[in-house]
Amino acid sequence: KEEKEIKVSTTDPDSGYMVRDGKPEGFFYLDHRTVDHKYNIITDVHVTAGNVHDSVPYVDRLQHQIEKFGFTDTIEAVALDAGYLTTPICKALHDLNIFAVIGHRAFSPVKGLIAKWRFKYDPEKNVYICPQKHELAYSTTDRNGYRMYKSNKEICKACPMLTMCTRSKNHQKVITRHVWEESKEWVRQ
Template sequence: MRNQKPQGFFYLDHRTVDAKYNFITDTYITAGNVHDAVPYLERLAVQKQKFEFPVEAVALDAGYFTGHICKTLNEAGTFVVMGSRRFKGGNTKVPKRLFTYVHSMDAYACPMGCKLSYATTDRDGYRHYKSRPQDCENCPLRSDCFSAKSKQRSIARHIWEDEKEKVRANKRTPSGKKLYKLRSQTIERSYADAKELHGFRYARRRGRKSVQEQAYLTAATQNIKKMALLLSRRT
C-alpha cells in the first residue's frame, strides 16, 4: 500500500470532472495499491477519443507529479498545474534547493560557487552531477554537505526535470493559481458527495468489475442530479 493510506483490501476510483459544471467525465476503478499516476494518461486518452474534445488545461494533485505525465501533457499543449511534493529525508543542512542548475553548462553550482559536472545517467533516467574532491576538501560547508566517508557532493536530476519545472512555473501564474484552487470545488466536492450522499464510501460487492459498475451508477446519478439543477436554474 502507499504511504498514508489505510492497510487492507481497498479499491481506488480514478475520477475526472470538468471545471465548468463539475460533470464526471470518467471513472475508473483499480486495486488500492495502484498509484494514481499509473492509469492517468490512458484514461485521459480514452476521454479525448470518446468525447472528441480538446483538453485545454488540467489541475492535478501531487500524486500525479511525474516526469512522464508532465512531458506528455506539455507536448500536447495542455496547460498543467499540480500540487507540490515534499519528500522527507535527504540533506537538511545543505539541501539540493541551494544548488543552482546552469543550463548553458549542463552543470550545478554549489552555494560556495563550485561546479558539479555531469558524471553519468542511471537506468531510472537520473543524471548525476558530482563536484571535484579538491574543491570540497577545504570548504567550510564540507562537514554539513556530505558524509565523512565521501569525498564529493553528488546531485541527481531527472532527464525530464525541465518539463516538471514548466509545470511548477504554471502554478505560480494567476491563471494557474485560480485553476488549482478550483480542485476543492470540483473533484474534491465530487468525491465528498459520492461518499456522503451516495454510499460510495464502501464497495457493495467484491471484484473490480462489480465495483466499476457501482462507480458508473454513482457517477451517472450525480451527473443527472447536476443536470436537473442546472436546467432548473435556466427556466
Template sequence: MIRDGKPEGFFYLDHRTVDMKYNLITDVHVTPGNVHDSVPYLSRLDRQQKRFEFQVEAIALDSGYLTTPICRGLQSRNIFAVVALRRFHSEQGLFPKWKFTFYAEQELFVCAAGQELKYRTTDRKGYQKYASDPEQCKNCPFLNECTQSKNHPKVVTRHVWEDSKDWVRNNWISKSGKQLYRKRKETIERSFADTIELHGFRYCRLCGLPNVREQALMTVAVQNMKKMAIHLDRWETRGNPLVFPFAGSH
C-alpha cells in the same frame, strides 16, 4: 496501501476526472491500493479525448501527479497543466537541492561554496548525475551541511525531462494557474466527498476488482444524473427550452 498520513491496510483507489464547467464526472477508474495515482493518468486522459472527443485545454491535479512523465506528457499534448508542488525535505541538517544552481548550457550545478558539480552519467530511469570534486569538498566549510559521504563527493540528480516539470511549476505560480487550481477543490474534492458521505462509498460492498469497479460506475452514474437534473432545472428556469445541454458527451 502504505502512505504517510493514511491508514495502512487493504484498499482500492478510485481515480476520477471531473469536468470544471458542470462538475460532471467524465471518467472513473478503479485500481488496487498499491497502484500510485500517477500510473493510470495519461492513459485515462487519452481515453476520454478519444472516446468523447474532448478538447482538453487545461487540467488541475494534486501533488501526487507531479512526476516527470506526466509533466512531459501534458506538455507534449499542449495542455495547460497546474499540479500542486510537493514539499520534499532533505535529510536533516543537509542543504536542499534548490541550494544548488543549475546552468543548462554548461551542464553543471554550482554549490553554495561556488564549486562546480559536473555531469557524470545518466541512469536507466533518465536521471542525470552531477558530482563534485571530493578533493575540494573535503576542505569546504559547508561539508557537514552538504554531504554525509565518507569520500566527500556531493551528487545532485536532474531528470532529462526536468524542463517539463519546471514548465508545470511556472504554471502553478501564474495568475491563471492559481485560479484554475482553486476550482479543483470545488469540483473533484466535492465529488469525492459526496460519494463517501451521501452514497456509501467509504466501503466496498463486495471484494474483487470487477465488483468494486461496478459499484464505482453505478455510484458515479447516480451522481451524474443528479447533476444533470440540477443543471436542466436551472436551464429551464432561465427561460430556455428544455434541451439537454450536454448533448454529444455520451
C-alpha cells in the same frame, strides 16, 4: 540483493495490498475519476488494484478522454493535487501543451544539509553550481532516467560548507536530475 515482498490475496489476486496514512490497510481496489471542472460531471472512471498509485494511470486516462470526446485541441488546462507532480505526467502535459496547475509538497532536506534548490542548474554547460560557485559535472544516467552530477572531491574536501553539503565519506556531493526535469520546471513556472 534485497527483494521486495509483494502480498497477494488468496481469494482475489487482482486486488492490491494498500497501505496509506489515514486509510484502512488491506486488499482493495481504487477507482480513479476524471471530473469536468465546469459542471463537476464525472467523465471517466478507471479501476486499479489498491497498490497502484493514483498518478500511474493518469496519462492513459487523459489520452482516453482526448480520444473519447475528440479533445484534440480543446483541453487548455488541468488541475491536479500534489500526488500527480511526477516527471512522466509533467512531460506528457508539456508535450500536449496543456497548462497544468499541480500542487506540490515542500520536501525538507536532511536536517543540517543544504537543500537541492540552492544548487543552480546551468543547462548550457549541463552542470550544477553549488552555493560556493563550484561545478558538479555530469557523470552518468541511471536506468530510471536520472542523470548524476558529481562534485570534485578534492575541492569539496577543503570546502568550509562540506558538513552542510554532504555526509559522504568520500567528500563528494551527488545531485540527480531526471531527463524530463525540464517539463517539471515548466509546470512549476
